[in-house]
Amino acid sequence: MRNKVCELTFLSLAFFSRLLGSFPRISLSFLTLSLLQACTSIPELKPAAGLGEVLKFLAEKHNICGVAVAVVRAGKVEQTETASACRGLSPIDSNSIFQAASLSKPVFAYVVLKMAQQGKIDLDAPVMRYLPQGYFSRPYPFLSNFDAKTSPVTDPRLSVTTVRMLLNHTSGLPNWSDGPLGFDFTPGSHWQYSGEGYVLLQRAVEAITRTRLDVLMDSYALRPLAMNDSSYVWRSEFEGHFQRGDNGQDNSTLTFSEPIAPATLYTSAKDYGRFIAEVVADKNLIRTTLASAVPVDESLHLSWGLGWGIEQTANDTLIFQWGNNPGYRAFAIASAKTGDGLVILTNSEDGMALAEPITKFVLPGEHPVFRFYMLQEGVAGVLCATLGVCP
Structure with a gap:
């Protein structure tokens, strides 16, 4: 206390x-x-x-060995700050590389929307238009390898699932499946967070472009935005800058050799800050993202657009996404109105403890997203999800 x-x-x-x-x-x-x-x-x-002192204070308070923050002001990266509460581990700077976890999703969605602008994909078309040979899934694709057993998805609801539904998490698919993939509800009827939906959309995009996702992402987003320390697969040159998970102690940190759209982005705070700056500066993209919003939690004024969660406050509309991979936590948020935002990358499963205070320091005011059950962890998460008792 x-x-x-x-x-x-x-x-x-x-x-x-x-x-x-x-x-x-x-x-x-x-x-x-x-x-x-x-x-x-x-x-x-x-x-x-300043932000650097606040970050250092919080890293020491929560024993975070690696945290990096990039701040965007009026659509431009204004500053980056890093902190570590540990000694004897890899040094950390603005180019240090982390697993971004689900912060992978908005970057992939950005590419899908760019393809839609170019007429290469129709947001309201059934996704199976682009997969005429059918769709084969495998359990937990980011944990398995190329040789893992796949099974065809035969549920007839797949035929009415659109690209837009996959982007705004209304497809009816689960987050992840540990067996044959099926639907939890009728596509388009309501919201449910789904990594599986983004994997399905990835396969469609790869089929359209005849290009593996990591190469496609390099071409459409990472290289054009000068995100030179980013990739959807592990690269040997990352080794000297990579922040290992679980506060640098985890020698079993997942290494992604296959790109998985919703989960495998490696990036730095500086790089992801550049991405946020690009998104908030592209007014057509922001309008498209916000126009397709579906309710998520009306009591918290949260909805979901094309690739981003949406937080509505009294004076602003903000886009957000969190990330949760074993050994890592991440968070990004930005104002559609002012172009201000930030990204937080950590190599600790306690890293989300930094997200709310840092967000309030950079973007003053109340942010109801931090009371959303999917951002709660441990006992707090269980109470929030089951009883609605959220901090």
């Missing part, structure tokens, strides 16, 4: 010192000393703390 109070105190002081830029320093200094007197475990803090 004491640490939580200290953390909130520090973040509040940092925020107000930015807000009250011309406020006398001596007053803020006195307030800092008074309020933080009891926080003996926290070093002396500057009243006008």
